Amino acid sequence: MARFAALAELTNVQNSFAISSRWFQFDEGT
Known part of the structure; x- marks a missing residue:
């Protein structure tokens, strides 16, 4: 579960x- 939370x-x-x-x-294109 902790591994999944870290991945998320x-x-x-x-x-x-x-x-x-x-x-x-x-912003640069404007």
């Missing part, structure tokens, strides 16, 4: 990093 946390971090990098690309 890692996925969440990767998703939020992808979202923020997408926003940075949008």
Whole structure:
């Protein structure tokens, strides 16, 4: 269960990093 929670946390971090990098690309393109 702890391993699954750690995996979910890692996925969440990767998703939020992808979202923020997408926003940075949008800001640079404007």
